[in-house]
Structures are given as structure tokens and as C-alpha cells.
Amino acid sequence: MFEIIKFPAASTYSDLCERPSLESRSMDSLIDAIYSQVKQHGDQALIDYTKQFENRDITEITYSDSEISELALQTDTELQEAIRVAYANIYAFHKSQVLVEKRIETSPGVVCWQKSTPIDKIGIYIPGGTAPLFSTILMLAIPAQIVGCKEVILCTPGMHPALFFAAQLCGVTKMCKIGGAQAIAALALGTASVPPVYKIFGPGNQYVTAAKMEANRMGIAIDMPAGPSEVAIFADSSANPVYVAADLLSQAEHGNDSQVILISTDEEIILQTITEIKNQLETLPRKDYALKSLDYSKFILVNQEKEAIDILNTYAAEHLILACENPEQFADAIQHAGSIFLGHYTPEAAGDYASGTNHTLPTNGFAHAYSGVNLDSFVKKITLQSITKEGLKKLGKSIVIMAEAESLQAHANAVKFRMD
């Protein structure tokens, strides 16, 4: 732990950026069994699994509206206010992402455009576990509310009042008491109480992840593939080691397998940050989690910013904090990351809760190909085209030639008959 990797050669960047490997296949038979039971026995299977896996007795799958209201009201007033502040920022930023219709006349008389329509039914999973992630409800239900998803089904075994408060605030239409892989199976297959959905969002443990992959295999969309959370920080000599240490620890406290990386052009900053981590660790309630994930941590010293940029573009961090003097310029050079936090007063925690950006982001290098959750995740973009008789007359010849070259005569006919 806390070993510093000094001036790594470019040829080692790939290895340096390797994540601990993920195992998913081993759970196939358990996940198959859960899907098959939920398919056969519906709600009863959910009730039985809840007893078997969580030792919770439930008789109803869904909360009634009055139960939700009562639980929501138990939320601390100060916390209610904080959630409202976060709500407003997340709403504003995601609302700005609404598609503006643009009609493009690609050729005379040929007009093409896109329209965006909501996914009618979505499922959101919020784990129980050690942290009641009501913030994730905001991140997933606010964009659904903006685009107007008709049904937003939230499954959570959690009982923290703020979960209910957030769900109500964001217009969740149904809240279910179930958790784990069985909750995902219910959202995928549907039961008497849980409607089947077209897309499933939300974090979870390895069973939940495997169950989401199975749903995906069945043709149900998912937010993105999952992996352990991670942060990378670039700090130059302008950085404050107290802040950098706090940012690294706020990622490390997430779970045993979180990964934190610090890259710096200044060895002193690295050394001071390590000292600060040790100090701050002492009073952390989740010290044990943080210690375990610090085992995966990396502290990298480089000669120049350019090297840091290359490593970071190879790594494709979920969260990237730029604790440096020229964060805008540095960010311009970053091609692969989930979310970027610029400057000394933009901690990851701000984006986790309240700046307005989404905190459901690609981990495990998936930022090379995947975006984080954003407004697009809740809609489909349908293309439309309208061609006039004259427009088709003009464009038709090209279509006929191409269709015939692809040996698709009926395609050619569809144009020819209209041109005659």
C-alpha cells in the first residue's frame, strides 16, 4: 500500500491501467434458477426469496401510496431541503439535454429529422446494503420524470425514509419491497405485482449485475455494464493534499473493491497526500472498507502533464478530478472518462449528490465506449423522413442503382413505380 510508481514507461500504461478482473459466468446457474422460479411462481417466488436470501418477511410486494407518504414524512427536514436543492440542479442540467428538433433538407425535397420519445416503462434498482442510496433515485428518476416515462418502477429492499421521500419527489409510479437478483428478474419477466419493463437501471452487487446481464440477453436494455467504482486524480503542485486525500478516501469508502489512482508531476504532493490519507482514515466510520480498497490504489509520479494525460486516456476513469492550475486545458485533452471535476473546489462528492451531473457512470474502462447515464438513456431517438414527389424523382435514380447493385429488385421497384 502507498507504494509510488515513478516515471513509468509508456509501454507499461496498459498494464498500469488494468482493472482487477471481474467474474460473472460462475453465477449463471443460480441466476437461471432465480429467473425460472420468478417466471413460474411470480410474486410467491419473490416472497420466498426475500425470506431465504434476506430473512425478511413480506406479504405484499408493493408499497401502498399511503405507506410511501408516511415513510417519506419521516425524512429529516434538513435532509428534505438538501434533497430539494440537489433535485433542482439535477433537473436543470438534465432538462438542458432535451433534443431540439432540427429538420435537415439533405437533398431538394428530402427532409430528415429526429424526434425523441420516452421509454414507456423503466425499472430502477436501489440496493439495500450499508449506504441508503437515495441520491441514486434522484439520478435515475429525475431524467425519467423530465422525458415522461409512463411507468417508473423502483425496487429496493432499503427502508431509509429518504428513499421514499426521493421516490415521491421524482414521480416514481410504483415502489416494490424486493431486492437482489429476484427483483431484476421480476422487472424483466413481470409478475402479478411487478410490471415488466423495457429498461433496467441501477447499481447492485454481483448477483444484481449478473441478473441485469441476463435481462440484457433477453432483449431488455440496461443502463450500462457494471464494475467497481473508481476515481483518478491528477494533481500538480498547486493541489492541496488535504483535499486530494479527502477525494481519494471518498471513493475508497464506497466498497472493498473501489479503485483510487493519484497521478502527479510533483512527488511532494504525492507524499503529503499519503500522509493526509493516513490522518483522515483514523476517524472514518467506513475505515475498513477504505483500507481494503486502498490496497488497489496507485500513486504515480510522472515527469510531464502529457504523460498523465496519456495514462488517464488509457485508464478511462469513471471519475476524474483535475486538481491543477489549468483544468480546462487539461480536460480538453481528455478523451475517455465518465465525469470530469475541474479545479480545486470541485470534489467528486459534488457530482455524486448535487452539482447536477449524473453519478451513474461507466466504470472498469467502459468509458472507452459508454457514456454515463444522461437524458438520452431514457428516450429513443426516432428518425423521420419526408420526401416530395419531385424530391424522389431527383434522388430516385441513385436509389435504384444502389438497390439493383445489391440485388434487391423490390427495393428498386418501390422507387421506380413512384417515378413512372
Next chain:
Amino acid sequence: MFEIIKFPAASTYSDLCERPSLESRSMDSLIDAIYSQVKQHGDQALIDYTKQFENRDITEITYSDSEISELALQTDTELQEAIRVAYANIYAFHKSQVLVEKRIETSPGVVCWQKSTPIDKIGIYIPGGTAPLFSTILMLAIPAQIVGCKEVILCTPGMHPALFFAAQLCGVTKMCKIGGAQAIAALALGTASVPPVYKIFGPGNQYVTAAKMEANRMGIAIDMPAGPSEVAIFADSSANPVYVAADLLSQAEHGNDSQVILISTDEEIILQTITEIKNQLETLPRKDYALKSLDYSKFILVNQEKEAIDILNTYAAEHLILACENPEQFADAIQHAGSIFLGHYTPEAAGDYASGTNHTLPTNGFAHAYSGVNLDSFVKKITLQSITKEGLKKLGKSIVIMAEAESLQAHANAVKFRMD
């Protein structure tokens, strides 16, 4: 065949819209074997499979630049010109989808925005088979060219000159002679000749589809889940049965399992269309394909447009043609579809080749959750945020309260330390 379903009750819409079921699991062991061979033996496995599955002898995996140029030059001049026309339209429409940066100040001193960056390495698969789909190269390589994907690897067993012409025109960076599931495995795993990619696009048979699902399971993104191609047409009494029949046939000729649906408020139009289909079928080179897929066809008579809209929103067609008097108004009511063709002079064939919209679209009802391929498919949207010291001071309290309520003290500290 050609049976008319008259005035179906709303309760039957779901069954009416059911697709023939897809089987994917059964190929698991073959796909596993192919992945494992390609992983172990790399290029040699590709050479061996090409002999075994396709009876083609290849010694090199990739085409040299001069081979590509020579083959491209063999493209008919008229066809070259047609491809250039299509290229310009597809380029114009996709270019219009480039993200315009918008900085949003969600709270005083808290600014959030998105930037779009290309996926560095993508793979495109174009099947050999009965139709040389050079048009699909345009659809997948033009947006990659617009956003600036660094490596665009095209795998195809096809040899039609237009494939090479289109690849060259669209800036494909490498062209490989391989096909089938082994080509997908090569793109996913990488070999000496084929670089591994972050996302795989393109159509294919059931083996290719299964291999893409396996890549997806490994964390490699894919364009979308696959299914048989399909068209739905709404025709009112203003429709021309000759055009409607030609449009239905241009879908039916794609393959044995294509699905075509005609919904009309006018029985006469349905009857005349059926007559026309029989006429036009006679001279079609791909009559056998069309006949088989007409087995899955449905002709539905409804009383009112409203019913047609409900059926079409349940069906979520890949292609939807609105052969009616008020197509704009009708399109406004459509919430789920891949691409919509408005009016009597907008055949599906136009969008398949040259109107400018993308023809890689969600089949099998996937349009309930998935968009067709568009410019977004080739980029990631990274979120960025920049907070001033004052901004954090103002927002900080809410973050601290939420973090502490989620029992994440280090998150709270990251803000507190900065506020002190």
C-alpha cells in the same frame, strides 16, 4: 397467407404484435469454442475457420491498401456516383447531430456541461451472403468518420467492388477478409492482424448475432440487439396499392424471416394491395425469399386511425411507412418505431440507401427501448463540472447533509475541508 384480420379487439394487440421467437442460447458451445480458438491461435484460427466454414483459402487476414484501391476501381461508374449522392445525404444528416456544447449554471458558481468524444476503435461487420451490403458500410462508417474514430476496422467476406469503394470513401482504416462469428471474436479479442475494438456494429446471421452477444457480455459495446427486419405500413384510402405492395415486397425480399404488416382503415386498399403483391411477385428475382416471409405477414383492417396508432405503438416497428393523407399528424402520435417514412413518396428504400437517415434500426420490438444507430452511437458524452470556491460554499451544506445521511463520511469531509 394474405388472410385479413378484421377489427381486432384492443385486448388482442399484444398477441397480434408478437414476433416469431428468437433462439440464441443453443449456439453457446459453438461460440465459446470459436472464441477460445481465436484467443489461443489468433490469425491461424481465422484462416482455419475461413476454410472450414466458408471453404475460402486466405493467407492474409487484411487487405493491403493497393488491393482495396484496385478492387474499388472496379466499381461501375454510375454506381460510384450513386454512392457519392447517398454519402452526401447521410453525411449531412448525421453531421447535424453533432452535440452543441451548452454550459448550464445549475446554481451560482456551479457550471455543468457535456462534451462528446469519439470511441477510438470500432469494428464493422458486413456479411457476405446474397446481397452485398455496401450501403451498410455507408451507414456505419460515415458517422464514425464525422466524429473521428481513430480506427475503423471492417470485416467482410464479401468481394463486391462497391464494398471496397464505400470503405475507401468513408475512411475505413483497415479491411479484413474474414466473416462469421470468428470475425466478431477477432474484433472482440484482437489477433496479430485484427486490433481489438471497443464497439462492434453491423448485421449478420444467427452466429454473428450470438458472437456479438458474447462480445457484449465481455464488456464490449454493440450497436443493438438483432432480429429479423420488418416493415409496418399504415395506409388510408388515399394510398396507392401499387406503392404499398412494392414497399411490403421490398421488406419481404430481405430474407425468409422478414415480417411485413399492413394496417388500413380501408378494406379495398388491403384487397388491391394483396392483388398487387401477387402481380409484382412474379418478376422478382428474390421471389422465394419474399414468399417465405409473406408467411409471417399480417393484413389488419381497423375502424379508425386511433386503433392503427395503438397497434403500431404496441408493435414498435423497425420501419414504419405512413401512406396516408395526414402523415405528420399521424407521426406525432407514434411513440415507438425505428424510422418513420411520411407520405406517398417516401418509400423505405429511400431511407435504406440515400435519404440521409440511418438504416441500422431496432427490430423485434426493441424500438420500445433502443434508438437506431445515429451519431451518438459512435461517441461517449462525458460530463464536466466546474465549481468556484463560493459556489461550493453555497452548495456544500446540502452535499454534506446528504452524504452523512447516506453514511458516507469521507464524501462529507471532501466538501467540509474545502469549506473551512
